[in-house]
Amino acid sequence: xxxxxxxxxxxxxxxxxxxxxxxxxxxxxxxxxxxxxxxxxxxxxxxxxxxxxxxxxxxxxxxxxxxxxxxxxxxxxxxxxxxxxxxxxxxxxxxxxxxxxxxxxxxxxxxxxxxxxxxxxxxxxxxxxxxxxxxxxxxxxxxxxxxxxxxxxxxxxxxxxxxxxxxxxxxxxxxxxxxxxxxxxxxxxxxxxxxxxxxxxxxxxxxxxxxxxxxxxxxxxxxxxxxxxxxxxxxxxxxxxxxxxxxxxxxxxxxxxxxxxxxxxxxxxxxxxxxxxxxxxxxxxxxxxxxxxxxxxxxxxxxxxxxxxxxxxxxxxxxxxxxxxxxxxxxxxxxxxxxxxxxxxxxxxxxxxxxxxxxxxxxxxxxxxxxxxxxxxxxxxxxxxxxxxxxxxxxxxxxxxxxxxxxxxxxxxxxxxxxxxxxxxxxxxxxxxxxxxxxxxxxxxxxxxxxxxxxxxxxxxxxxxxxxxxxxxxxxxxxxxxxxxxxxxxxxxxxxxxxxxxxxxxxxxxxxxxxxxxxxxxxxxxxxxxxxxxxxx
Ligand SMILES: Cc1cc2nc3c(=O)[nH]c(=O)nc-3n(C[C@H](O)[C@H](O)[C@H](O)COP(=O)(O)OP(=O)(O)OC[C@H]3O[C@@H](n4cnc5c(N)ncnc54)[C@H](O)[C@@H]3O)c2cc1C
Ligand SMILES: *[C@@H]1O[C@H](CO)[C@@H](O)[C@H](O)[C@H]1NC(C)=O
Ligand SMILES: *[C@@H]1O[C@H](CO)[C@@H](O)[C@H](O)[C@H]1NC(C)=O
Ligand SMILES: *[C@@H]1O[C@H](CO)[C@@H](O)[C@H](O)[C@H]1NC(C)=O
Ligand SMILES: *[C@@H]1O[C@H](CO)[C@@H](O)[C@H](O)[C@H]1NC(C)=O
Ligand SMILES: *[C@@H]1O[C@H](CO)[C@@H](O)[C@H](O)[C@H]1NC(C)=O
Ligand SMILES: CC(=O)N[C@H]1CO[C@H](CO)[C@@H](O)[C@@H]1O
Numbered sequence: 001x002x003x004x005x006x007x008x009x010x011x012x013x014x015x016x017x018x019x020x021x022x023x024x025x026x027x028x029x030x031x032x033x034x035x036x037x038x039x040x041x042x043x044x045x046x047x048x049x050x051x052x053x054x055x056x057x058x059x060x061x062x063x064x065x066x067x068x069x070x071x072x073x074x075x076x077x078x079x080x081x082x083x084x085x086x087x088x089x090x091x092x093x094x095x096x097x098x099x100x101x102x103x104x105x106x107x108x109x110x111x112x113x114x115x116x117x118x119x120x121x122x123x124x125x126x127x128x129x130x131x132x133x134x135x136x137x138x139x140x141x142x143x144x145x146x147x148x149x150x151x152x153x154x155x156x157x158x159x160x161x162x163x164x165x166x167x168x169x170x171x172x173x174x175x176x177x178x179x180x181x182x183x184x185x186x187x188x189x190x191x192x193x194x195x196x197x198x199x200x201x202x203x204x205x206x207x208x209x210x211x212x213x214x215x216x217x218x219x220x221x222x223x224x225x226x227x228x229x230x231x232x233x234x235x236x237x238x239x240x241x242x243x244x245x246x247x248x249x250x251x252x253x254x255x256x257x258x259x260x261x262x263x264x265x266x267x268x269x270x271x272x273x274x275x276x277x278x279x280x281x282x283x284x285x286x287x288x289x290x291x292x293x294x295x296x297x298x299x300x301x302x303x304x305x306x307x308x309x310x311x312x313x314x315x316x317x318x319x320x321x322x323x324x325x326x327x328x329x330x331x332x333x334x335x336x337x338x339x340x341x342x343x344x345x346x347x348x349x350x351x352x353x354x355x356x357x358x359x360x361x362x363x364x365x366x367x368x369x370x371x372x373x374x375x376x377x378x379x380x381x382x383x384x385x386x387x388x389x390x391x392x393x394x395x396x397x398x399x400x401x402x403x404x405x406x407x408x409x410x411x412x413x414x415x416x417x418x419x420x421x422x423x424x425x426x427x428x429x430x431x432x433x434x435x436x437x438x439x440x441x442x443x444x445x446x447x448x449x450x451x452x453x454x455x456x457x458x459x460x461x462x463x464x465x466x467x468x469x470x471x472x473x474x475x476x477x478x479x480x481x482x483x484x485x486x487x488x489x490x491x492x493x494x495x496x497x498x499x500x501x502x503x504x505x506x507x508x509x510x511x512x513x514x515x516x517x518x519x520x521x522x523x524x525x526x527x528x529x530x531x532x533x534x535x536x537x
Contacts, residue, residue, distance in 0.1 A: 028103040028125045030081055036098035037084075037091075040213065045088035052083040059083065066112025066132060067120045071370040071451075074444040076121045080107070083128040089207075089215065092239055095129045097213040100521055105486065107524070108239050110150045111179025113365070115373045115477045118235075118524045119182060123486035129239065131181050132363070139164050139247075145204065149242045150181030154190075155345070155360035161247060162342035162357065169250040169341045171196040173475075176349045177365045184243055185234035186474030187421040189430075191310035191348055194409030195283045196248045200230035200419055201410070205244035208237065211521040215241065221516070228512040231421025232502065233474055236509075236528040237516055250341040255311040255318045256348070257335045260304050262294070267305040268387050270328060274307065275381040277326045279408035279428045284312040285321065289404040289429075293394045303391045310344060370447060372454045373401075373434040375476035376465040377427050386464040393457040397450075398441060400457075401434035422503035423471055431465075432476055433457055455480065469499040479525060489520060489529040497526050507531065 034051060041047040052059045062083055067073040081104065086092045099106045105126040109119035112132075120128055135151040137160040148157055155176030161168050171192035173183055188199030196202060205218040206229060216238075218226050225237060234240050261267040271289060278287050290306040307329060311318040315336045322331040337353060346355050382390070394400055407427040416422045423430065435454045437446060458480075462470070472481050482497035484490050491510075498506035506528075513520070514530035523529075 030102070033098050033102040033104060033127075034082070036101060037094045040094035040097045041090040042088055045090065047084070047091050047094060050085045050087055050091055052085065053081070054079060062130070063120070063128070065364060066109055066130070067117065068112045068365050068368055069115060069117050069371055070368055071372060071444065071447050072117030072121060073368075074370075075447065076117070078121060078123065078126075080120070080122075080126050080128045083130055085130045085133055087133050089134070089209070089241055092129055092131070092134075092209055092241065093213040093215065095127060096209060096211065096239065096521075099127055100211065105523070106239075106521075108181065108235055109179075110181030110240075111153060111177060111183065111365075113175070113178055114182060115371065116479050116525070118477065118526070122524070126486075131239070131241075132179070134241065135363075141165060141168075144168065144247045145244060146247060147242050147244050148180050150179065150240045152180045153363050154178045154180065154183060155349075156363065158342055158345045159357060159360040162340070165247075166252050166340055166342070167250060168247040169345075170199070170245060170247055171202060172199045174345075174348045175365075176345065176360055177363060180243060181234075181240050183475065185229070185231075185240070186477075187231045188475070189405070191286045191288070191344075192248065192250075192312075193411060194281075194286050194406065195312060197410040197414055198231070198421060199245070200421060201414060202246045202248060203230055203243050204246050207241040208234075209239040209241060211238065211517045211519065224508075224512045225516050228420050228509055230419040231474070232505070232509045232512075233420075233526070233528060235524060236513055236522055238522060251312055251314075252340065253314060253338050254341050254344050255309075255313065255315045256337050256339065256344050257307075257309045257311075257318075257331060259307045259309075259329055259331060259335050261307075262296075262302050262304045263391065264302060267291070267303065268384055268391070270307075271305055271387055272381070272384055273326070273328050274404075275378075275428060278406035281325055281406070281408075282321065283409035285318070286310045287326075287406060291391070291394060291402050291404075292400065293397065301395050303394055308348070310348065314338060369436050369438055370441075370443065370450070371434055371436040372447075372451045373432060373476050374454055374458050374478045374480065375433070375473040376431045376458070376461060377423055377471040377473075378429050378431065378464065379426050379466050380464070381428065382464045386461070389460050390457075393460050397435055397453050397457070399436045399438075401432065401436060403432045403434075405430050405432075416503060417505060417508075420502060420505050420509055422505045423473070427466075430473055431461075432473075433461075469503065471503065472497075472500040474501045477526065483525040486525060487523075489523050489527055491529050491532050494527075494529045498528065501526075 084095045110131045132151040134149040139146040154172045184199045288308045294304045296302045412425045509528045510531035513528045
């Protein structure tokens, strides 16, 4: 008995050894990788000019410039072996072909906003393909469409549209430095969501580089792949070079407002009411609820709730509508600002009234901080007792960013399976819990404590949030909901986070993955694995 156990043990060790030998032989060969790049890219755009290795003086600067979450950046010691700052599509194609051949993983970065830093870190030898310099925006007003390259930011897109028209816009995120490449990947939402749905609901074509380095468009990738890259986490399927979008119509003037109420001013009652009203309002009106702890003088802390509104129409009409549908808020004309649509993007991004729209062209997030974020979907109204729980948790945390975004409207008209984005009808709102801190709050040494606080808050809200699965928003990436190591994608583990991010669309996503990237070249800690053959029946 003893003998056979130790025999099994020895066999096991031998098996493990041979596995690690094979793995290490996956000969990571840097010189060959660099030598390979020019032979696979367009010689009129010398790729040597855009290969940065740790020896280049600008390497560290470029690496950090779009490594936005300091919690991730300062806790990782692994560096990419190279950063390819693509200036031509063939640079991205060559990166795929050569990285695959010489054993490197590719991490694709556009805006660098990934909450868990998956675009710029990895546990295995990797290169960063930085798409930031591919940022052209080509608008055709006749067809009301645009080709937008992956490295363009949301701010640039809004600016370029406004250059051509004051009655067109696009439904994308609120922060103006998000990279279109990563942002659309998980859906992309903003204050036009109730009217026009997500960014991906207005995408009509795309250019995708597959694992063989070929560029495919909607026709050549096929409808299954085109379905998957809209909300399924594009990075599992290939590299987005550009998206073709359909612009949407907006009135020349829109109305924005912010109303703030503290607990002492009846904020709990208002938040309770908001949950019932906001998802059912006319589509033209989007009211975000943003509670935050504030100092009321001395150690007296309270919660202040901002009701931030966007209305596709004039102030008069809005006041009338609010008097009918949500009189409790007591919206006044003086709370409102009537501005152009493009100005409203600045307002929502938090810039003061009067900021020049040139601000939209600032492509880099300047104030990097430490953060940990999580998300939830709610299908039932949180009772007042639940709201009190939320306020208590907020009062425990110095800097916390909670945003409650109403669904309904257009989001309810699109089925869960129309695109890979599965959180549609039946949701009242989606919530972001973002804990942020700075160097003066303890920096990286305080990370453990802040991450714990975010988990405690998440735990406290469990009784009220969606369950089985507890749904999560892919763009608010959270490795706590299940993740794998950088170099492998275990199907059983993926089923866990897959159900939360994609619900019933997960299995179809794994089928598409098996079709377009059967060798699972494109992977990260939460990517979609190819459907295993045994499970495909
Ligand atoms: C301050 C802030 C505000 C935000 N506001 C919103 C909001 O209003 N609405 C919303 O929906 N989301 C919002 N988000 C979340 C944001 O949409 C996601 O973090 C998104 O993934 C960012 O895209 P990126 O290109 O900037 O990031 P990156 O870190 O570059 O990329 C994110 C992910 O996409 C992959 N990826 C990047 N480029 C490509 C490409 N070209 N092809 C294939 N895969 C690629 C990366 O590998 C990574 O996995 C916000 C995030 C932050 C930090
Ligand atoms: C290891 O890699 C080399 C070079 O690619 C290859 O020739 C060799 O067959 C590999 N060995 C094994 C055991 O896979
Ligand atoms: C960096 O430079 C050193 C010395 O000049 C050289 O030995 C090394 O190969 C270089 N590394 C890379 C990644 O280019
Ligand atoms: C990086 O450094 C190498 C020398 O180590 C140099 O030949 C190359 O031009 C540099 N690349 C860039 C993009 O600056
Ligand atoms: C805290 O501030 C609120 C609002 O200003 C006030 O009503 C309350 O009495 C204060 N509490 C204490 C303990 O000072
Ligand atoms: C906003 O700015 C404009 C000019 O930039 C000014 O005319 C207007 O009064 C401002 N409105 C408010 C509410 O501050
Ligand atoms: C980081 C992580 O969670 N890795 C997991 C990946 O999948 C394997 C296999 O199921 C797990 O054992 C790891 O813990």
